[in-house]
Amino acid sequence: MDKSRVISLFIGVVRAGSFSQAAVAEGLAAQSVSKAIRQLEDYLGVRLFHRTTRSLSLTDEGQRLYELACPGLRLLDEALEEVRNRGDDVDxxxxxxxxxxxxxxxxxxxxxxxxxxxxxxxxxxxxxxxxxxxxxxxxxxxxxxxxxxxxxxxxxxxxDVVLKICAAPAYLEKYGTPTRREDLLQHRCTGYRQANTGRLMPWELQGGDGTLCVDMPCVATFNTIESEAVAVMRGVGIGQLAAYLIDDDLAAGRLVHLLPELDTRNAxxxxxxxxxxxxxxxxxxxxxxxxxxxxxxxxxx
CATH class of the missing domain: 3.40.190.10 (Periplasmic binding protein-like II)
Known part of the structure; x- marks a missing residue:
């Protein structure tokens, strides 16, 4: 027995003054409402209504249940209404x-x-x-x-995650500027190590035959791309970094975009x-x- 549902039907019958009118209000058959009230009476072990063919009235036990149940049902209605209203609120x-x-x-x-x-x-x-x-x-x-x-x-x-190869001006002044993909293998590079697996990610380089995954000679590896970007900006090495992370630094001249033809956007x-x-x-x-x-x-x- 769904106690909250049956109590709600009980209160509906009391307020309507009849099983049939309560049934219409709930969209149910009168027999369904009557059956639910009988189940409630069986569960409580008392009669809740005096029934005749012409009238319906509460017993003493029914009156007591009505007085006790109404405040609880009102609180439930208020709780449901508050949650429903909060669903439409940006607070x-x-x-x-x-x-x-x-x-x-x-x-x-x-x-x-x-x-x-x-x-x-x-x-x-x-x-x-x-x-x-x-x-x-x-x-x-x-x-x-x-x-x-x-x-x-x-x-x-x-x-897209656009990956760009870049370096600090101080690094390029000290170690020179790569002009071909092959030159990168002779330079000091940085790498990113996946935080959840510990796997060192290869560089993804765009080529004529598609994207190449290349294991670069890393002088430093990092498990956050932010720390890698800081290291590249300090001149530690050449890095391949996400554009959204370093585009402002490229525009300000703190980093130099290298070999743009190798940029990838696979992720x-x-x-x-x-x-x-x-x-x-x-x-x-x-x-x-x-x-x-x-x-x-x-x-x-």
Whole structure:
């Protein structure tokens, strides 16, 4: 027996003054309502109504149950209404997971512009280069770079991860500038080691026959691309870095773009979430805002 449902029907019968009118209000057959009340009486071991062919009235036990149940049902209605209204409100917490570099360079400005529009929205931002299990971690929206996430998630591609070879002016002054792909093997290079596997990633170089994966002679390896970018800017070596991370430094002259014909864009940046239906308004609005803003920043529009 669904106790809350049966109590609700009981209160409906008392307020309507008849089984048939309560049944119409609930969209049920009168027999269904009568059966539910009998189940409740059997469960309680008391009669709740005096029934005749012409009248219906509460017993003492029925009156007591009505007096006790009404406040509880009212509280339940208020709780349901509050949660329903909050679903349409932008006031609340949005939990987000993203790679460290993406979160720092692209996502943080997006959060700021969203809060300018919806100042009551709050964020809990988890930055990690390992991809977070969105469902287990109760994350509303996740971002990842690389291949699309598994099919259990809705994924929207924001743009390409463009990899550019670059070096600091001080490095080029000291060690010279490579002019061909083969020259890179004679230079001091940096590498990225995947945080979750520890695997050193080869460089991806665009060639006439497609993309080549080359194991470069690394003088330093890093498990975050931000730390690698800092090292390259300090002149440690030549690095292959994501454009969104270093385009401002290229424009300012802190880094020099080398061999642009070798740039690759084989991976994507994705925004993902578990479902689109029945999500709070604040999450739905943030998804739309972040999609448009990130696409603009990544050159996807």
């Amino acid at each position: 609340g917490l949005i939990r987000i997971a993203a790679p460290t570099s993406f979160g720092t360079h692209l996502l943080a400005p997006i959060l700021c512009t969203f809060q300018e529009r919806y100042p009551r929205a709050r964020f809990d931002l988890v930055l990690a280069d390992q991809f977070t299990d969105l469902v287990a971690a109760r994350i509303d929206v996740g971002f990842r770079a690389g291949s699309p996430p598994d099919r259990n998630l809705i994924a929207r591609r924001l743009g 994507g940046i994705y925004m993902c979430y578990a479902q689109r239906t029945r999500m709070p308004s604040r999450v739905r609005l943030f998804i739309d805002h972040a999609f448009e803003a990130a696409r603009r920043q990544l050159g996807g529009l």
